[in-house]
Amino acid sequence: MNKYFVKVEVKLKPLVLDPQGKAVSSALNNLGYDEVTSTRIGKLIELNIEGDSEEKVKEAVTEMCNKLLANTVIEDFSIHITEEINA
Template sequence: MTQKKYQAHIYVTLRPSVLDPAGTAVESGVQNMGYDNVEGVRIGKYIELTISSGSEEEAREQLDRICDRLLANPVIENYRFDLNEVSATMNAGAKA
């Protein structure tokens, strides 16, 4: 089976019920700069990776397991990801 490459963009954020002290600190700092129209700051993680797989469905299943077991703490964090197939021309350009 031919392997395809996929680019994943993963977003990990705290669940809404979890306090976010880093977000609160950033919100306070931004407001102290005079931007009192900013509120509800939440801090998260952004991860990019490339995965090779026989199908998009298989890649999504693998990414779901990776996120659930390693990249996010499912007790306090949510995650989502975007997955796009890497075209052969993009792939060749990256090797140059």
């Protein structure tokens, strides 16, 4: 068994309005950061996982995303896996 560290990014689909992002965007503009033209807010989920291979971990996490971690009606997800090397 290898140990993996997995980051799952969950973002609202581009077509879905993000009122939270919009509010933060205008707050940044109000602070003088005029260069900010848009803001989108998502979630970062970190998992520690044991598994045989990166492919198998990816397969399992994809299933987790589809079942629970993301709602694919409104959200997209991306998975980033790094293997943890034992010291």
